[in-house]
Amino acid sequence: MAVLRTADEIRDVNTRYHDVAAAGYDSKWGIDFGPVGQAQVIGKLRKALGSSCSALEHGFDRSLEVGAGTGYFSLNLLRAGVVQEATCTDISPGMVRTLQANAERLGVKVETGRADAESLPFADGSFDLVLGHAVLHHLPDLGQAFNEFHRVLVPGGWVVFAGEPSRFGDRLAAFPKRGANAMAPLWRRALRAAPLPPPAPSANGSTNGDDHRLEEVVDIHAFVPGELERFARAAGFTDIRVRGEELLANWFGWFNRALEASANPDDVPMLWRQYAFHGYLLLQRVDRRLLEPRLPPAIFYNLLLAARRS
Numbered sequence: 442m443a444v445l446r447t448a449d450e451i452r453d454v455n456t457r458y459h460d461v462a463a464a465g466y467d468s469k470w471g472i473d474f475g476p477v478g479q480a481q482v483i484g485k486l487r488k489a490l491g492s493s494c495s496a497l498e499h500g501f502d503r504s505l506e507v508g509a510g511t512g513y514f515s516l517n518l519l520r521a522g523v524v525q526e527a528t529c530t531d532i533s534p535g536m537v538r539t540l541q542a543n544a545e546r547l548g549v550k551v552e553t554g555r556a557d558a559e560s561l562p563f564a565d566g567s568f569d570l571v572l573g574h575a576v577l578h579h580l581p582d583l584g585q586a587f588n589e590f591h592r593v594l595v596p597g598g599w600v601v602f603a604g605e606p607s608r609f610g611d612r613l614a615a616f617p618k619r620g621a622n623a624m625a626p627l628w629r630r631a632l633r634a635a636p637l638p639p640p641a642p643s644a645n646g647s648t649n650g651d652d653h654r655l656e657e658v659v660d661i662h663a664f665v666p667g668e669l670e671r672f673a674r675a676a677g678f679t680d681i682r683v684r685g686e687e688l689l690a691n692w693f694g695w696f697n698r699a700l701e702a703s704a705n706p707d708d709v710p711m712l713w714r715q716y717a718f719h720g721y722l723l724l725q726r727v728d729r730r731l732l733e734p735r736l737p738p739a740i741f742y743n744l745l746l747a748a749r750r751s
């Protein structure tokens with residue numbers, strides 16, 4: 442795999458990788474648009490903003506999500522009534538199409554468009570919330586991106602990001618992945634699951650597998666909390682808060698996902714998928730109640746950032 446050198450290459454690989462990922466994205470990551478999904482995104486928003494912040498109680502009139510993917514955050518926030526009007530953008534046309542299809546299926550009205558988070562096609566002061574989930578770590582020029590988030594916000598508006606990998610948490614996640622890879626043949630035998638078949642070539646000679654392998658190279662950052670804070674401060678934000686979330690839940694999640702990724706998806710029983718999903722939710726609660734209030738943000742797998750445009 443060639444080393445990525447330019448910002449344009451990084452954007453191009455992100456677009457291609459996420460175009461391929463779009464169709465199976467919701468089932469791969471267990472994305473839910475019902476009460477469970479709504480509770481999750483509201484919980485993350487509350488954690489990022491802090492329980493004393495009144496913004497969440499009043500809700501937001503106009504939000505912009507960057508790197509919105511299939512709509513996990515915005516569609517859930519719209520359905521829960523936390524956001525009145527949402528605009529969702531993404532660099533991947535495939536993701537934008539999937540998001541639009543999800544919105545139609547759910548009967549939710551949303552504006553969508555293709556946009557690079559570093560160059561937003563909106564007038565100054567257009568939104569009172571700019572948000573994103575698991576997107577900052579894909580952006581080549583974070584300084585420019587934060588300038589754009591600041592520019593399109595009204596004075597007093599909030600920026601919120603969640604699901605950004607922490608550098609320490611990312612290193613720790615390598616252990617469950619390695620453990621799962623070692624155990625995968627035994628696990629498949631126990632579940633009578635066949636190994637993942639080799640990818641079929643497409644018309645242009647590439648394979649889905651080529652694009653799936655791009656996963657290794659689209660993640661270009663893992664952060665320490667102070668870095669995120671510095672980007673926000675340099676763009677002019679105030680009231681900056683960085684929090685950490687998920688430790689046990691992430692080890693459990695990575696372990697199970699690595700096992701599942703080794704098998705033919707049709708052979709993974711529903712019972713196993715239920716166990717993995719509900720186990721993850723249970724450990725999220727353990728993290729939230731016991732670990733997150735006591736340990737420093739840098740320890741956790743995910744970082745959350747909230748800041749205000751003054």
Ligand SMILES: C[S@@+](CC[C@H](N)C(=O)[O-])C[C@H]1O[C@@H](n2cnc3c(N)ncnc32)[C@H](O)[C@@H]1O
Nearest residue numbers: 455459508509510513532533557558574575579
């Ligand atoms: C890990 S996915 C997260 C999707 C969604 N936010 C979620 O949480 O399900 C990252 C998303 O960021 C998008 N992305 C990557 N680089 C981007 C860029 N420069 N500008 C806008 N979106 C980008 C990808 O296309 C992808 O949809």
